[in-house]
Amino acid sequence: MKLANHLLSILESLHDAVLVIARDSTIVYINNAYSVQFGVPADKLIGRKLSKVEPKARIHDVLKNGQPLINDYSYLHSLNIHVFANITPLIENGELIGAVAIMKDISEFYALQDELERYKTYSTRLEEQLHNKIFEMLESHVPVMRQAVHIARQVAESEATIMLYGETGVGKEVFARAIHEASPRRDREFVAINMASLPESLFESELFGFEDGSFTGSRKGGKKGLLELAEGGTLFLDEIGELSLFLQAKLLRVLQERLFRRVGGTNPVPLNVRIIGATNRNLNKMMETGAFRNDLYYRLHVVPIHIPPLRERKPDLPLLIHTIMGDLSMKYGKHITLTQEVYEMFEQYDWPGNVRELGNVLERMTAICPRSYFVPDDVPESIRQEREAEKMEDTTPIYEGGIGLPGAIEQTEKEMIIEALRVSRTKTAAIERLGISRKAFYQKLKKYGLL
Numbered sequence: 001m002k003l004a005n006h007l008l009s010i011l012e013s014l015h016d017a018v019l020v021i022a023r024d025s026t027i028v029y030i031n032n033a034y035s036v037q038f039g040v041p042a043d044k045l046i047g048r049k050l051s052k053v054e055p056k057a058r059i060h061d062v063l064k065n066g067q068p069l070i071n072d073y074s075y076l077h078s079l080n081i082h083v084f085a086n087i088t089p090l091i092e093n094g095e096l097i098g099a100v101a102i103m104k105d106i107s108e109f110y111a112l113q114d115e116l117e118r119y120k121t122y123s124t125r126l127e128e129q130l131h132n133k134i135f136e137m138l139e140s141h142v143p144v145m146r147q148a149v150h151i152a153r154q155v156a157e158s159e160a161t162i163m164l165y166g167e168t169g170v171g172k173e174v175f176a177r178a179i180h181e182a183s184p185r186r187d188r189e190f191v192a193i194n195m196a197s198l199p200e201s202l203f204e205s206e207l208f209g210f211e212d213g214s215f216t217g218s219r220k221g222g223k224k225g226l227l228e229l230a231e232g233g234t235l236f237l238d239e240i241g242e243l244s245l246f247l248q249a250k251l252l253r254v255l256q257e258r259l260f261r262r263v264g265g266t267n268p269v270p271l272n273v274r275i276i277g278a279t280n281r282n283l284n285k286m287m288e289t290g291a292f293r294n295d296l297y298y299r300l301h302v303v304p305i306h307i308p309p310l311r312e313r314k315p316d317l318p319l320l321i322h323t324i325m326g327d328l329s330m331k332y333g334k335h336i337t338l339t340q341e342v343y344e345m346f347e348q349y350d351w352p353g354n355v356r357e358l359g360n361v362l363e364r365m366t367a368i369c370p371r372s373y374f375v376p377d378d379v380p381e382s383i384r385q386e387r388e389a390e391k392m393e394d395t396t397p398i399y400e401g402g403i404g405l406p407g408a409i410e411q412t413e414k415e416m417i418i419e420a421l422r423v424s425r426t427k428t429a430a431i432e433r434l435g436i437s438r439k440a441f442y443q444k445l446k447k448y449g450l451l
């Protein structure tokens with residue numbers, strides 16, 4: 001078979017579109033695939049100048065500089081399609097006589113890629129909304145709380161160790177979760193460890209895990225510790241102020257070396273977690289008294305966040321009540337509102353147990369309330385008593401006769417002036433005795449009807 005005789009049939013049988021142009025940009029050939037894929041019959045194109053049909057076609061660059069283009073992307077305006085092309089110069093006897101382009105229509109792929117991009121943007125937006133949701137829970141009208149949330153949002157993206165300070169029930173764990181959800185580690189685990197409830201004897205096996213047969217009764221195959229479970233994620237060390245000095249030293253070593261060993265194991269396991277600590281104790285004071293190690297304090301106290309107690313964020317009560325009642329209405333299938341009087345009782349109460357106490361009180365009230373609104377009788381006694389005690393507080397002025405401090409001052413002043421006048425021979429002497437100006441003296445005589 002003489003290949004040269006069959007060249008045209010070969011070109012016609014290709015599935016890729018082929019375009020050949022002469023050096024002056026005249027289209028000399030398009031194959032069948034070109035006509036079919038791009039919807040252009042050969043007799044409409046052949047003989048025309050490509051520079052007129054598609055002035056920006058990349059094939060012109062090849063004609064200009066004689067260099068081939070491989071897997072070259074371009075958009076064909078005249079056809080509204082995206083293509084990948086291999087474009088080669090045609091050289092005969094060392095002379096450039098034209099160029100050939102073999103093209104693949106990638107419009108469909110392009111449309112899919114477009115769609116994928118749209119979905120990606122959409123899912124990123126949804127993800128952001130989800131991550132913001134937990135921060136939304138921490139919305140506040142109170143500057144100190146807003147400041148705490150602002151810092152948390154700012155450092156969430158980083159790897160910085162965070163130390164959360166606040167009384168029990170203020171929402172330290174909610175903060176820690178919000179930070180984790182807004183961090184690049186959000187797809188990995190958030191592991192919370194309560195240091196107060198971890199017995200000293202179990203500290204190592206719980207945190208570091210253990211190897212098979214490392215101690216009597218240990219599980220077959222060993223067990224991963226919490227540090228390994230948190231791998232790539234966030235480790236929340238709650239109530240860190242409760243750790244004994246002995247365990248503080250153990251924890252410090254792991255944080256310093258960023259390595260640990262399973263109990264009974266020899267291989268070091270790298271620690272890849274972001275640390276968030278929390279306490280309701282004053283670690284500074286504990287450090288001064290030697291109850292908390294300085295080195296551990298400084299390792300944890302990188303970004304301190306102070307969460308205010310509920311009594312210092314009373315303007316947030318309506319928001320918190322709204323969120324909590326929303327959850328409770330789903331849990332109990334009841335939609336209950338607060339009467340103004342109940343709300344005032346809540347406002348006057350100090351909430352020593354903070355948001356946790358508020359949640360518990362509302363849940364107890366919801367569980368037993370037969371109505372669609374709370375009345376003062378639904379409020380627990382301890383909160384009502386505080387209000388009643390406040391109402392009954394004795395408001396009688398301290399000074400006898402009920403005239404209060406201003407009245408008492410005036411009465412003393414008047415008595416002193418009368419006494420000064422009685423013992424002095426002249427008014428000038430009385431003024432001197434009283435140690436006031438002549439003008440003030442006469443003003444006071446007039447005021448007390450002594451003129």
Ligand SMILES: Nc1ncnc2c1ncn2[C@@H]1O[C@H](COP(=O)(O)OP(=O)(O)OP(=O)(O)O)[C@@H](O)[C@H]1O
Nearest residue numbers: 137138167168169170171172173174280323355356
């Ligand atoms: N902003 C909030 N909105 C709704 N519920 C909240 C909010 N903050 C905290 N809570 C709820 O209050 C309770 C206590 O929160 P959390 O456990 O985070 O407090 P904590 O400061 O970590 O307490 P502790 O010091 O006792 O560990 C939880 O049930 C939590 O869901």
